[in-house]
Amino acid sequence: MRALVVFDSYFGNTEDVAIAIGNALKETMRVEVKRVSKLDPKRVKGIDFMIIGSPTRGFQATKKIKEFLKGIPKDEYAHMKVIAFDTRIATEDTDSKVLNRMVKVFGYAAKPMGEIMKKRGAKLLLDPMGFYVEDTEGPLKAGEEERAAAWAKEAIQKELT
Ligand SMILES: Cc1cc2nc3c(=O)[nH]c(=O)nc-3n(C[C@H](O)[C@H](O)[C@H](O)COP(=O)(O)O)c2cc1C
Secondary structure (H helix, E strand, O other): OEEEEEEOOOOOHHHHHHHHHHHHHHOOOEEEEEEHHHOOHHHOOOOOEEEEEEEOEOOEOOHHHHHHHHHOOHHHHOOOEEEEEEEEEOHHHOOOHHHHHHHHHHOOOHHHHHHHHHHOOOEEOOOOEEEEEOOOOOOEOOOHHHHHHHHHHHHHHHHHO
């Protein structure tokens, strides 16, 4: 089983979640953790399990993540199991009512990331997940790396049963 954790990150929080997931998966499989800018989607080959993470920016994933997901050939997706996550700010940590109303309408990055991959033929093992930062530049809220590790392990267990 080969796993690939792909992330984008401006301030390091999504990277920290990606690394926590990579470390959790290493116990049971071969895993690489890579920044999206270091990967050519056309050269993603032989990956059984892909975990993809983006910071939520303007209610969506970064351009690099979206382009990467759209650049992976459909015949690769056909045999890939995937999960998607984002990092985000909790609505209770935002003062702006307007912003919170917009969040209700436009949401976060992870769900559309999952939808792109599913539409292209991948098997989405779990509902997309958000991990919380305390403020724009972080840090991650306490316990989020552990929650991410457990979430990724849940995907493997689901796949093995
Ligand atoms: C330009 C910009 C737009 C953002 N938009 C959102 C948003 O729509 N929803 C949200 O929850 N957080 C938003 N954030 C907060 C980011 O989600 C947060 O900076 C990110 O999780 C940090 O991850 P990183 O350290 O990997 O970059 C935004 C931050 C910036 C700088």
